[in-house]
Amino acid sequence: MALQPVRGTRDILPEEGIRMAEVCAISSETALWYGYEEIATPIFEFTGVFDRTLGEATDVVTKEMYTFEDRNGDSLTLRPEGTAPVARAVVSNGLAQNAPLKFYYQGPMFRHERPQKGRYRQLHQVGVELFGVPGPLGDVEVIALGAHILERLGLTDKVRLELNSLGDPESRAAYRDALVGYLKDHLDGLSAESKTRLDRNPLRILDSKNEGDKTIVAAGPRYTDFLNQPSAAFFEEVKSRLDDLGVAYQVNPTLVRGFDYYCHTAFEFITDALGAQGTVMAGGRYDGLVQALGGPSLPGVGWAAGVERLSLLMTEPPVKPRPIAVVPIGEPAAAVALRITHALRHQGFAVDLGYSGNLGRRMKRANKVNACAAVMIGDDELAAGNATIRDLDSGEQIVADLDDLAASLEKYKT
RNA sequence: GUGGGCGUAGCUCAGCUGGUUAGAGCGCCUGGUUGUGGUCCAGGAGGUCGGGGGUUCGAAACCCCUCGCUCACCCCA
Numbered sequence: 326m327a328l329q330p331v332r333g334t335r336d337i338l339p340e341e342g343i344r345m346a347e348v349c350a351i352s353s354e355t356a357l358w359y360g361y362e363e364i365a366t367p368i369f370e371f372t373g374v375f376d377r378t379l380g381e382a383t384d385v386v387t388k389e390m391y392t393f394e395d396r397n398g399d400s401l402t403l404r405p406e407g408t409a410p411v412a413r414a415v416v417s418n419g420l421a422q423n424a425p426l427k428f429y430y431q432g433p434m435f436r437h438e439r440p441q442k443g444r445y446r447q448l449h450q451v452g453v454e455l456f457g458v459p460g461p462l463g464d465v466e467v468i469a470l471g472a473h474i475l476e477r478l479g480l481t482d483k484v485r486l487e488l489n490s491l492g493d494p495e496s497r498a499a500y501r502d503a504l505v506g507y508l509k510d511h512l513d514g515l516s517a518e519s520k521t522r523l524d525r526n527p528l529r530i531l532d533s534k535n536e537g538d539k540t541i542v543a544a545g546p547r548y549t550d551f552l553n554q555p556s557a558a559f560f561e562e563v564k565s566r567l568d569d570l571g572v573a574y575q576v577n578p579t580l581v582r583g584f585d586y587y588c589h590t591a592f593e594f595i596t597d598a599l600g601a602q603g604t605v606m607a608g609g610r611y612d613g614l615v616q617a618l619g620g621p622s623l624p625g626v627g628w629a630a631g632v633e634r635l636s637l638l639m640t641e642p643p644v645k646p647r648p649i650a651v652v653p654i655g656e657p658a659a660a661v662a663l664r665i666t667h668a669l670r671h672q673g674f675a676v677d678l679g680y681s682g683n684l685g686r687r688m689k690r691a692n693k694v695n696a697c698a699a700v701m702i703g704d705d706e707l708a709a710g711n712a713t714i715r716d717l718d719s720g721e722q723i724v725a726d727l728d729d730l731a732a733s734l735e736k737y738k739t
Numbered sequence: 740g741u742g743g744g745c746g747u748a749g750c751u752c753a754g755c756u757g758g759u760u761a762g763a764g765c766g767c768c769u770g771g772u773u774g775u776g777g778u779c780c781a782g783g784a785g786g787u788c789g790g791g792g793g794u795u796c797g798a799a800a801c802c803c804c805u806c807g808c809u810c811a812c813c814c815c816a
Binding site for chain 1: 816
């Protein structure tokens, strides 16, 4: 077809739009209960915001960003994720002194990946970021909020929480060295891809799906054994506070994050219902990020969730409001019907007024838009100053005075 | 970026090893019913068979290229 949307993008039609809007509405409302207020950052940033923070060896930076020069010659990038821009906004607006800061955001992200179900080049995320809380309570709050949102979306049974700790930079370096040393002894058994990752991004080998890699990794050094005392204590605290709250999780020592700015807690809410695109909400702690952007030393922790993936998991059909259909019969009634429609809409009713047709056609339309009631006005009603209200579920009809039509229709208000 | 599967009406799909006017169900439109919807009945509209090239007397079908979807790898939300 000649007119198709750009690969990896698509039109979100009302049916799906309702679901996605519901995901966003529930997320933002729940976030507000925890004190997280909405922030919106631009859809593109200077490229440096991303390539200096996500990690120069990461796939997103090396081959997935939509980067272009604008007319001034500046290198700009369509945001591939939401955390770095929010951190940038904190620095740009000098917000750090008001810490702790709690933000919720929602909007499109862009990554040039090979499209698949639940994986698009323009994707939509909701996310939260908490700045200025150095202790485990921050991690716990953010995870609890995520779990709460999933619960309200009815997805608790479809999703499990996996947890790991990447430790502080010292622990991370120690583990990295140990892992690289171990893997070099088992080079022959590694997949070709993992071999190239060995010096660029060795931690990535941990979550390889290659069976040979998995076997080697399973017998190798475990991340948790390399956490230094403060890092281990931090992780223990996160776990026991989650236990207190009854948030279920399982520790996965091979869980790592895609971006370099993460440390300590890393977590993912995963589903088995979406094939290879199982991660539905993921995040962690990023204590060095704000500083990497030139800001003050300000710890942070947060997560992002894929709106498409979440709405794909919601199997309940979306509920659409049922309008009231106003149907004029004959030409003289048409003008009155328009005025009544206008008045009812101003009183908060959802009202459908067809554009043409006789009574039969208009009733068909009323049925098609799933109207709950029809307000009919013909010559008889016009003369008497009333309207016939037909309940479209029961078929019962009553006659109501035009002057208090709204009162008579009260039970049909959505 | 790599490999596999698939693109026929708005949707879901038939169409046998190439044979001439490309079908069904659902949906849509019209009428039966110009003061009463859903059901039912009758009729109708709608397709450059994803696009381009090739093979052939003849291509929706075979070949090549291309675009897109999909699954896995990869990556990640």
